[in-house]
Amino acid sequence: MENAKERLNNFLKFFNDNKLWIAIGFAVAVAAGVPSYLYQQKGADDFNEVWSRIYRMNYEVATAQQGGNEKEALEGAISEYSFLKDNLSTTGATPWLLSELGNAQYKAKKYDDAILTYREFINRFGNHPLAPVIRQSLGYVLEEKEQFNEAVEQFEKIAKDPEATYLKAQVRLDTGRCYEKLGQLNSAVAAYKEIINTFPESSSAKMAEYRLEDLE
Incomplete structure (x- = not known):
């Protein structure tokens, strides 16, 4: 149990330290295309x-x-x-x-x-073209303020956006992380499994597998 808690804390710390740079990285990629x-x-x-x-x-x-x-x-x-x-x-x-x-x-x-x-x-x-990235950043700020339901709402809007395919794996991971913080573990598991099934070769899938080891 203690090990699982430590792994969760490490997972959350990684994203707390890097999520803005993830969004900025996507912004740079979008810039190159427009x-x-x-x-x-x-x-x-x-x-x-x-x-x-x-x-x-x-x-x-x-x-x-x-x-x-x-x-x-x-x-x-x-x-x-x-x-x-x-x-x-x-x-x-x-x-x-x-x-x-x-x-x-x-x-x-x-x-x-x-x-x-x-x-x-x-x-x-x-x-x-930057709008999905901005919405993701908005979700991250809401997450910082512990407004997790509002953050999930932003991430879900990106997941449904047909123009934001490059973000879908990442925002499902973001959604799962917020569900964990809300204590909605079944929803978190579903989000992580969706990543693995839909984007099996992505880095997000590897992170999802990491989380599922503790949740299932």
């Missing part, structure tokens, strides 16, 4: 201004992480992204600006602000 969408307004001044400042803030945050000053850099990034959102017109870069703002708020543990930003993205750009 260059024409993003650059259709490249000639617009506001578009270029937003992108140049996003790149600069990303560089500054990455540099600060190496120097141990991430907190201050994140505060600066949040301030910069908020200013751009409020003062520049909507362009093809705006969805990415909201994504960067929400992620910075998330990493700074400003969870309520991140929830508002992610919801704004979904309301304004629900058909954008």
Whole structure:
């Protein structure tokens, strides 16, 4: 029993430490597939201004992480992204600006602000290629706030989205993890088995098998 509890804690710690980076990784993959969408307004001044400042803030945050000053850099990034959102017109870069703002708020543990930003993205750009990733990030923030039912709701919406096939294995794993936290173990087992049956070669299936060893 003690060993099973330790394995669960290790499983949860892995995702607590890495889930934002999982979402960001998917965002990067999506970015590679939609260059024409993003650059259709490249000639617009506001578009270029937003992108140049996003790149600069990303560089500054990455540099600060190496120097141990991430907190201050994140505060600066949040301030910069908020200013751009409020003062520049909507362009093809705006969805990415909201994504960067929400992620910075998330990493700074400003969870309520991140929830508002992610919801704004979904309301304004629900058909954008990044929308499923943003919804997943929203689910993660809700999970951080222990609003597990609300998190499951977000993950389930992604699982039903025909445009989000690249996320389906991961969000079923996310769903199972939240069900475990809710104590709904039968639902967690069902979610894990679905991953194994549907995506047997995925890394998520391996993690699901790991959890089933303790639950069954």
